[in-house]
Amino acid sequence: MRRSLWVYRLLLKLYPAQFREEYSGPLQRQFKDDYAEVRTRRDVVRLWFFTLIDFLRSMPGQVSREVRQDARHCFRLWKRRPVHTAIIVGILAVSIGATTGVFSVLNALVLRALPFPEADRIATLKNFGPPRDGFHDWHQHSPYLADAATYDTYDVNVQGNGAVHRLRLAETSWNFLSMLGQEPQLGRGFSAGEDVPGRDMIAILGYSAWRDLFSGDPNAVGSPLRINGTVFTVVGIAPRDFDFPQRADLWAPTTFDAQLIPKTESVVFWTTIGRLKPELAWTQARAAFEAEASQRDPQRRNLDAANRAALIPLQDQIAGPAKRASVILMYAVVLLLLVACANVANLLLARTVARSNELRIRAALGASRARIGQQLVTEALMLTGVATVAGLAIGAWVTQVATLAQPPQLRAQSYTVMDPRVLGFAIGISALTALTFIIGPVAYASREALTVTRAGTAPARDTRTRAVLTVLQVGVAIVLLTGSVGLGRAFLQLLHADGGYDIDSIVTMNVSLAGTRYENASDTRSYYDGVMERVRRVPGVVAVSGTQSTPLNTFGFPGGRFNIDNAGPLTMVPVVSVEPRFFATMGARMIAGRDFTDEDRTSSERLAVINDAFASAYGAPDSLLNRYVTTSRWPRLRIVGVVRRLRYGQELDPGPQIFTIAREPHALTIVARLGVDAGGKIGALRQAAQAVDPNVPIFEIKTLDQLLDSVLARPRFYTTVLVFFGGLSLLLALAGVYGVVSYSTAQRTREMGVRLALGATPQGLRRGLCGRTGLMILASAVAGTAIALAAGKYLAALVQGADQGMLGTSIVASGVTICIAALASWSATRQIARLDVAEILRVEAMD
């Protein structure tokens, strides 16, 4: 009997507090009564069975009843202090949202397995070139690889079923798909020996390319396909979600037959991936690989980590730099979440202290510690519940920003919040958050409010910890605010920087003639001339020209070391090929001389236009005309014009540039200048350009505005991140100062009352309290400004020009932070002005 009663008492502890306190006695008594009727062992089992059923059936009702009560009470409290509640929910939502968003990126890149069988056994052989001849022989005798495949990727023109598309081709060894465990969903895969020249003119189409080219017709298998003009036969259709590597659209076993498909690119990067031998540990495989690598290429061993040969998991290679960035961001947002917890704890603690009278009255009316604790926990869960819902929306926005800045390499890795693991994480982190910030208030409520003592002051240690935390927060807020203002300003500068041309009215279109019938020189020219002529006739088009390097979209040019008239130092200068009237079309500003003309194209003499950056080292622009750009390797070029520098990448100052006239390029970017809204004309331009020959794909038709957008995605991301952290840290600093000051104000209510009674004025008391906080804030402002100034050069590495005018920025940031902190502490002490001296002293006398 005694043991059963003991167990039953334990069970009763699971009921919610109010019901338990009210009925624990009668419940135990009834259990005892029931037990008294028990005769046999079977009766005991029966009793326990029915008792457990009764417990399970009655508990949910009681829990929901008390939770509803607590929730109603909680809503009343929220309504009474809406701003205070909004600050708490806001802080929690943003920090939970940021944490969830960053986690969903990490989840996609690191936690979610690649969609291949035993994907964790697949390795990339980084900085290691296995033999191209005898590749299969090499991996068959490998001590650590069960299988290996090699690939490279290109963008190619693909003609199939009448239409021409620009697609991404992966040239692979025959065993690429089978090594990854992929079976075509239609047709067959590549077989052994099909990557040998002569047998390799077969291809597997990706699912979406199959839908686009053949409208999903199963008869596509067996159809011919022209890849850059070379005829292939489709032998299979890849599984729906397979797009490795780099979102490839089709695969051909031609990696060992480099000449088969004509390409515009001159450099090929082969990548080798392999599957580890069964039961071989990664460490053993690495050791075997490193031994082989250093034997093959002893020099490489001495290179830095980025260039050394390494055997790394495929998942890590695909995640690339985004993984490191998101891990660092994860640390940052978790830290932020902790600071947010500390702040919310402070704010709630201040409120609990301010509510101590109400809590005592409730205690006197019979509410126990557990009941009041349960109420506070419900409030915490409701706060985080609301914050989590808002946080998920913020998290979804974070994933969108991340996708723009660092798009995932595979569709299977798309960043999303709607993933069981991410949702679980969000709920878990919210529950943990609630637990973290509610411990303080609950401890206070059970320690102070329920013992009939005077509300004493907090232990000195607690107060000091809070003060240090506030100083740190204010300092960090200043650093981050300075950084975000600096980055934001630099970003705006990048956005509005003068590129040397008109950005509003220009559309660029890319054409590649690889594999088309215009490949030989005379056809190339007539094709381009035809396209430009048709584009020129589109209503609204003012001028048309072309260039081999797309403005704002080129990172790396052919170039060489040049000087003028063999005098002066040879400088590294990129060379850009352009069509006649290029500068006029772009709206570039000629400083001296003239633009290229049609006649220049046939001139026997080679001509150049140089930019002001290159010219400045040699004299006045006018004086350079008809002099020669010279180099050791090329024939000399006569200077016919000097132009203001043109921006090609995301750099603010492009440096020296040389422009020459394009001869017969296989790929060209056509630029059209419009007198009307450029964005609205894209369809008409595409139609006009395509009309010359529907078999030549015209791709990436964009306005310069759109190009600028994508060029600036990375700087925008950094700026967004820092502005986000800056804004949040300011909010946190505000909440921190407010929480600390209102806590100490609430705690010292009686002391204040006595002082008021002795003749002090409310304003004087407020000034005293705020003054003490002011000193703390000033100290952290000085430290914060110093750190912000020192951090300037790191910012400049993220966004060019972010370190300019840091002193002014940091002073403004400090000013703003100090003002906000002052405002927060002044408003936190406003209750002093409302103190009722008589009331306070009456309570004092009763104690």
Added chain:
Amino acid sequence: MTTKRSTRPEDLVPLPPATFHILLSLAEGERHGYALKREIAKRTDGTLTLGPGALYGAIAKMLAQGLIEESSERPDPHLDDERRRYYKITTFGRKVAQAEATRMRDLVALAAARLGSREIA
């Protein structure tokens, strides 16, 4: 903390069976929890046996609705000298029980009219 009291007895019907039985038992006089349980079990031939959780859950709700109220504690004369909580029906509780009985009577009348009085006897 009590739930807002419903003003009209009709608002609370139909009643859960346990609630109705408790009201019927208390209509005869004050009872403590265990006596209620035993009486209800006996009256329903054991088909409605209330465990402690269900019984006091119903009692807590009925107190909040104002159907019953606690009477003073006193020893149970039949069992031992432990002090027990006694409950009694309120006027409102009596009205609610009557409203429920009326509802049931109307239902029975309806059934008799449709099915014939012999089938439902």
